[in-house]
Amino acid sequence: MKNSNPSRAIVIGAGLGGLSAAMRLGAKGYRVTVLDRLDRAGGRGSSITQNGHRFDLGPTIVTVPQVFEQLWADCGRDFRAEVDLWPVDPYYEIRWRDGSTFRVNGDDTAMEAEVARLSPADVPGYRKFLRDSETRYQFGFEGLGRRPMNKLMDLVKELPGFVKLRADKSVYAHAASRVKDERLRMALSFHPLFIGGDPTRVTSMYILVSHLEKEFGVHYAMGGVQAMADAMVRVIEDQGGEVRLNEDVAEITVKQGRTTGVVTEEGEALTSDIVVSNADPGTTYEHLLSKQTKKRWTPKRLNKSRWSMGLFVWYFGTKGTRDQWADVGHHTILNGPRYNGLLDDIFIRRKLADDMSIYLHRPSVTDPTAAPEGDDTFYALSPVPNLHGKSVDWAEMTETYRANMAKVLNDQMLPGFEDHLSASHIFTPQTFVDRYRSPFGAGFSLEPRIFQSAWFRPHNVSEEIAGLYLVGAGTHPGAGIPSVVTSSEVLNKLVPEARNPVIPPVQRLAAE
Structure with missing residues (x-):
């Protein structure tokens, strides 16, 4: 018999950290509600579709499938039965301007x-x-x-x-x-x-x-990371939880130093026993807890922290090109003429350089569902400065940078590709602010320097408010799919079992 008054948990954000946290909380017996401001689950791992091209907006590979297998197992389910994961071979190819290349795979002799x-x-x-x-x-x-x-x-x-x-x-x-x-x-x-x-x-x-690459390989989820996020939503719903999209959280409510729930932008107040934030810690502490006095993660400290670089990402589709550019595989890294100097421009000088390095993702060579038949889907990503301090005016520079990127791609990898364009969409650091509420448009939250890692990072159990927990790229252990999902594993060790589980423990164990 289900409990009519179960322990409740609210998860802010349906990124992979938030969804994996919701799954594990559901397995503990909590009635979980996930709230996300986007129209698709997955957060930065969500997707958009334009003219039949599905664009994975963020992460594209899975390097440690075991973290997902363990997550599903913790919920009494089989990950491999619900997600179609394919090994990619080679993992990726690195190209330099002098024509030399380096193909990476898992074979020791070949490497x-x-x-x-x-x-x-x-x-x-x-x-x-x-x-x-x-x-x-x-x-x-x-x-x-x-x-x-x-x-x-x-x-x-x-x-x-x-x-x-x-x-x-x-x-x-x-x-x-x-x-x-x-x-x-x-x-x-x-x-x-x-x-x-x-x-x-x-x-x-x-x-x-x-x-990680050598031992566990590089994998691609058929249907993209979006398919993984959708599978996570199904688990949460099967547990009795819900994922509410197009629901923006305005505030985490607090009484006597302890969280009591959240209020949405529409003014709806939701109460819960615990709150888990998959929002960036900067957003969580500076905006969702703006009415609360902070001891550690004050606005001043957040402003002085070092944030990860920004990203310029051009998502584009090409018509009738599936059999062209046979030497361009699923993942290619194209180096610009500089390495260390370009890094200094991005991270230290915060200058938008004339040259660039590009990561090119071509999922349609592996996954036919990524593009219409015979067509191609791509995204080209270039690291750029974030918006902290003196920043780039992307309203002015977006088209200039895109044209420069197009020239590099045309000259180095995809000759004539612009003649076949059938879809085009661009993200800049400003998009990360607007879409994800990312502080300073940072692509990966706090930069993982030594004094911004482990204990120095915002903790999984909040230092500021009782009953508040954090998961995702900005907390321990950090960014990247394996770490983001592992943050929910850490969370699982910190959150107590539900006092009033949705399903009593004996029945829940029997069901598993």
Whole structure:
């Protein structure tokens, strides 16, 4: 028999962090309501469709399927039975302006041959780098990343590991200590850009991504990340929860230092036992809790924090091109003429450079549903400065930057593609502010520097308000699909079982 007065939880935001949190709260017996201001679930992993082209707006790959398998298992379900996940091979190809390339896959022999093709003398150093990566994966992802870090002692206990693994070195500095070829240094160090960090300044702990790729592969969800988000919604609804779209939260309500629920922009007051925010921590503390006095995450502190770079993303479709550009696969990284200098322009000088590097996503070579038959769907992403301080006027610069990007794509990868354009849509950092309420238009919340990681990051259990919890890219363990989903695993260890479960525990266990 279902409880007529169950414990209730409200989740703000239907991103992957919020949806995974809702699933785990539902498994604990909470009646969960998820509220999101967008018209599709998935947050930055949602999609839009234009002229038959489905554009995945944000993340495009899954690197640690096990976190989803565990999430589904925690809810008594089978992830593989509900989501069609395909391995991508090669994972991606890196291209430089001199014509050299580097194709990445999971085969050790093939990868060493790729390294040797660029720089035979760097093969031994490459092997050492992979060993370093595995060590940091065990310490950083399986260790720190899957445990709460909301108490200072949680950090103090790990300090010897940080010292031993030289967490003070940057990702680029560590790669440079292992290989001499500048192309390989780039190929082994660029990964922090996919979680919003400057490779020349974020902690070398993030070289663990190289092990993730090697050990678990790179995968694509058929139907895009949107299909994964939709599958998560089905689990939540099967648990008795609800996902309400086009519902914007205006305020988290507080009484005597404890959250009591939320108020929507339409003025509807919803009460709950706990609130979980998948909104950016900056948005949570500065806007959703604007009436509350903060001790740690004050507006001044948030303004002084270092935020991840912005993103310029051009989503476009081409008609009748499925058999063209046969050398352009699912994922391609096209380097500009500079690496370190461009990073300085983006992160330090906050200058919109004339040159650019581009990540090109072509899902239609793997997933026919991404485009009309015979057509192609693409997105081209370029890191740019965020909107903090002196910022770019994107109302003025959008078309100029798009035209520059088109020229690079035409000259380097997709000759003549503009003659086939059948759909076009652009996101700038200003879009991230307007669509996601992202502070300063940052693409990945707080930059994952060493003093903005682990305990130094906004905690999963709020330091400010009792009964409030945080998940998603801006909290521990950080950005990227595996970490965002793992934030709900950490949450699961902090939130108590529902006092009045939707289904009494015995019946719930029997049902599982």
